[in-house]
Amino acid sequence: MSELVLKNGVIYTADIFDSIVEAAAVKDGKIIYTGDDQGVKNFTGPATEVIDLNGKMVLPGLWDTHIHMPGAKLTELYHINLYDSKKPEDALKTISDYIKARPDKLIYYGGGLSPDIFSGEELLRGPKKERLDNICPDKPVIITFNDLHGCWLNSKALEINGITSQTKPHGGGVIEIDPETGLPWGILKETAMELIKFEEFSGGEILQAVKEFQKMMHGYGYTAILAIDAPAECLAALSRSGELNMRVSGSFVFYPDKPLNDQFDELKKIRSAHDCPLVKNNIIKIFVDGVVEHGTAYLHEPYLEGGKGPGQRGIFLWDAGILTQAFIQANKEGLQLHVHSIGDAATGKVLDALAAAETAVGRGDYRNTITHLQLVSQGDYRRFRELGVIANVQPYWAFKMPSVWEKIDLPKLGERAWHQQPIGSFFKSGVTVTASSDYPVTVYPNAMRAVKIAVTRDDSSPSHYQDYAVKNGRGDEKKAADIAERVSIRQILRAFTINGAYSTFNENISGSIETGKDADLVILDNNLFDIDLFSIDRVKVQKTIFRGKIVYDADSINQ
Incomplete structure (x- = not known):
C-alpha cells in the first residue's frame, strides 16, 4: 500500500501527452500510481495518508533554472x-x-x-x-x-x-x-x-542564508533549481545532515581573463569534493555581455542613448576564439554551458561559438543553455533549434514594467523595445524553453506571477502604463508587450517543470508526475485552467512535497 494518496483533483502530469489525472499514489518517495479516483483505491490502506484535493490542482515540483542562491537572504540577514x-x-x-x-x-x-x-x-x-x-x-x-x-x-x-x-x-x-x-x-x-573587496561571509552565515532561501523556495512550490555560483560546500554539508530538501544543479562562473585550464581544474576539485545525490556541480556559467540598463548588453545596432563600448553598441566580454575554446573543452569533458546573453549581437556570437564547438567536438547531447535573451535576431531562433540549444527565459520581465519601460527600454532601444523578452517565438521554432526568475533580480520568485505574465504579456497590477501603447498607436497592445509572444499555460508550465528537469539531465527522476519518478509535487489552491488569466498570480501554494515528504504546508504556517 502507498504512504500518501492524492485524489479528487486536477493533476497536471507534464508527461509526453500533457495528461491530466484525478489521483496519484506515493510510496518510499516515489510515484507508484497516476490515474482516476477509482483506481487509486487499490493503493489505499489503513495507514495511507489521504489528501482530498477537492478539485484543486497539483503540478510537478517546480524548477527554477537560473537563480542566485542564497541571493537576497544574505542581504536581508547581514546588510x-x-x-x-x-x-x-x-x-x-x-x-x-x-x-x-x-x-x-x-x-x-x-x-x-x-x-x-x-x-x-x-x-x-x-x-x-x-x-x-x-x-x-x-x-x-x-x-x-x-x-x-x-x-x-x-x-x-x-x-x-x-x-x-x-x-x-x-x-x-x-x-x-x-x-x-x-x-x-x-x-x-x-x-x-x-x-572592490566585498565582504566574505562565514560558513555559518552562508548556511543560515541557504536555509532561509530553501524555506522561501518551498513556499513558492520549487523542489529544484539551477544555482548560479552555487555554495557547493554548504550544500554538501546540508545534504549530509539531511537538511537539504531540494535538487540543485550548481554552476561555476568562468572568467575571460583567467587561464581556462586553471578554471577547469578548479571545477573538477569542486565536483570531486562536493557532488552528492542531490547536488551536481557540472555547469559552467559564462557572462558574455552586460545589461541594457547600463548600456553594456551587446547589440547589433547602437543604443539611442547611454550605450557603452565601441560604437555605443555595448560590450562583448570575451575574445571569440577563447570563448570557442572554452565551449569545446567543456563539451569534451561532459560539462554543460549556461551563458548569460542579453543583446541580440551577443547571442549571435554565442551561437557562432557553439556551432564551431559542435564542428570540433561533434554533435552530442550537451543541453547547452543561453539565458536572458532580451533581444534576439529573427534568424537565430532556427539556430537554437538546429544546435539543440536551450532558451532560458525570465517571464517575470515580459511586460511593460512601470518606469523601466518609459525611462530605460524605449529611450535606449527605441523600436526594439517593442520586441524584447521573446518567449512564444522560441516555442514556435521548436526550441526547448526553460523558465527562471534570476532571483534576487526578481525579488519575489513567485512562479504563478511568471505564468500569468507569460500567457498575457501583462502584469495588470500597475495601472499608470497600461494606456501607453494606445497613445502611441499600438492598438491591441494596450496592456501588453508584444502579444505575439504570448504562450499557453501548458507551455509555460512545461518550462517550469519537465523542461527544467530535462535541461539538467534530471528528466528521468523529476519534472513530471509519472510512475517511478520521485514524488516532487505542488498542491495549489486553485485550478489554473479554470480561472481568469489575470487571476493566476493570486493562486497560492498549499503544499510542497519533495520525494514524498511534505516540506511546506501553508495550513501549518498560517495556524
Missing part, C-alpha cells in the same frame, strides 16, 4: 536591504538608518538597489557618490544594484579600493566618470566590480 526601496529618498533613509544603528561597523555593505528609481543623469550613470558621502563621509559604503551588474560607492570606498579616474578595469568593465569634474562618479559596472 543594508534596499530591495523594497521604490524612491531615492526611501533608499537613502534606509541606508542612513542602518548606519546610525551600527556606528561600530568599519565598512557598510548593502544590496538590492534599483538604479531605475533615479532620474536624469543618474538614471544613465547611476546615483552619485555624493549622496552617500552626505550620509557617511568617513567610512566606506558599498551598495550593489539589484541586477548584480553594478555597484554604488561613496568617496571613502573609492579611496580604500584605490579607484581613481586613471584606473582601467579589465574585460570591458566601466568606471563612470563625472564629465564636469573628471573624477569617479561613484558607479562601477560589470567587471569593474572586481576592483
